[in-house]
Amino acid sequence: MRIFRKPVSEKVNCRAFFRRGAYYNNHCKPVLTCNNCCMEPARGAAVSKTRLEESLARLKGSRRKLAGAILSESPETYHLSSHDLARRYGVDAATVIRTVQALGYGRFADFAADLRRHFVHTVTPYTILRQVSRDRGTAADLVRRSLKTDADTVRALAETLRADDIVDAARRIRAARRVAIIGVDLAASLAEFLAYGLAVLGIDASAPVGSSGNLLHRVHLLGRRDLLVAISFGRCLQQTVTAMLQADKAGVPTLAITDSPETPLARGARRTLLCSVESPAVTGSYAAPMAMMTAVLVACARLGLRRSLRTLDEKDRQDHAGMRWHGNDELREETDP
Template identity: 40%
Template sequence: MTSRLRAREHLRDVNKYCTIVAMRTTFIAQRPRADGREPDASAAKRAAHRREQGNNLLERWQAARDKLPDGRRRLVDGILEHLDETVFLTSPELAARFDTDPATVVRTVQALGYAGFADFARDLRSYFLSKVNPYRVMVAEAEDHKGAAHHVRASVQRDLQNVQRVHDGLDPAALAELGERLSRCRHVIVVAGDLDHPIAQFLAYSLSGIGISATAPTGEGLTLCQLRAVTREDACLGIGFRRCLRVPVEAVRTASGRGAFTLAITDADSTPLARQAERSLLAPIDAESFAGSYVGTLAAINALLVSCAHANPERTLALLKPTEAEYRDGLRWYREPAQRRTDRANGGAVQKGDGQRGSRASARARRGRKDNE
């Protein structure tokens, strides 16, 4: 397979996996049991263990490598070496690809410590996404030679698909419940890094506007300072996608350890951020460009803000009412100079006084030129 074809196939597989993830429910809520009791301690311990475990495919492989027979060792090496081809294969398809039987594939992944092939496939796909980077995406786009116009159209179509998936997977009742939970918090910390941080600022700013105390700290130091004051009455919202940046993941883990409510805004329930948080708000970010698409994320966040505003409509209205006059006559809005407004009111005609002053200045300039001659 040529490098050009492999690059295009790689990008196709990335979008394929993102589509699979996005087709799941957009909002994942851990609801109480039917009898109203909290989950038992053993279930909580298992959930905590899963969060701490993370995507440790490579660690499992390194620990088990020397203990496996040569045939199984070659099988795992082949799967990882040809990741672009193997990441979406089923166990029978992997068996056919490496000339073995499905039972051997299943026994091999169990030897790595997985309960079954599905758990292994989940980690394999997460590992695959960790290899995605802007350079590889741009290579795939540049080498197909379809031109900028094609990619512009495809980019907008992908954005529309992302928003549609958010719409199709949204659970309004669960999102309303989440809005009520956030509206009762003493303070909300929204943590994100790099390109995700403007989204955190938008969310914190909007929450503050409807009476929910919220901040989006900039930098790791300020984030740590605010996390030290977190209590069970607070919430920590982490924003991150695919591999996830370290700071929001650690912030959510720290806040969870202090008893705060935690929410991950991410693109899959298998991301490091989702595994640390109590609940997750999912939205796809797959894109045709080297940068991720945040339109689906913003659509999900807007829905979250609506739920927060309607969780306590009296408070929201009380805070928004004073802004009505400010929006009408506030000093922060741009105003045209008074003379320009007068000119427009007169149909664009030059005022008489201005015309006379202009004529006198022109006459003086002409006399000056004659004197110089």
């Protein structure tokens, strides 16, 4: 995982590589996520064509037929090699390579990366469930696969995690006067978790909820000494992107938590933390984002150790004197003279 520091107009040069047969950028793999629950664009928002779709229109004959089949079946083809594609469609590998070149790609790896981006761009709960349904296995097999995917995703995050990047994000959170964390739909659970954890440490953090208007009004109150954290994945939700862009325009520092350097959030935020939400579940999985945000909370606690200890000590005294925990009333009766 890397943290990007860039102006809005600067392009991110992210080196891609392959691991265990799936596409990774040099942080985590942004595949098999749900565009409906977490990443659906606002109603009426136009979804731009991918480079593959634009290139496909220029082909003719058998090459267009082959490329069209690969593109339309991207949930089953995005992870295949040129030889695997050749076997799937009954052609030789050279035909696949020539078709890829006709699409304008000098290397198959570049085509494969775009095919995976196309898959992420167009994936829906239906395509995820359809792919899962084609796998032979019982419900118990799918449960084991889901748990293994989460474990692999968190392991990949740990292997690529740069502790200094997490510490840098924590320093900026600590330095901010106020921290507003924007997460819409399912991502609201992540925003609430991070805001709660920061508030426990004595940091003025909140996760605004409600209508789009309420979010924008809250963002409008932020200043240059504050920080906006935006959370969304894949195509990203329009409300989250709009809130982040409004904050950036007003000079508010922004930090995005997303799954690819090519998402709208990553392209617009001044700093970006990346983690995968890959899962065979139609909702995607927040195992890796939760692990990453937990690391941010650990860093925030350590950087402001005295303040954190003072805040938590006061909270412990209040909890002991109050009714937060079950059995506190009996304990007070036993300790009272």
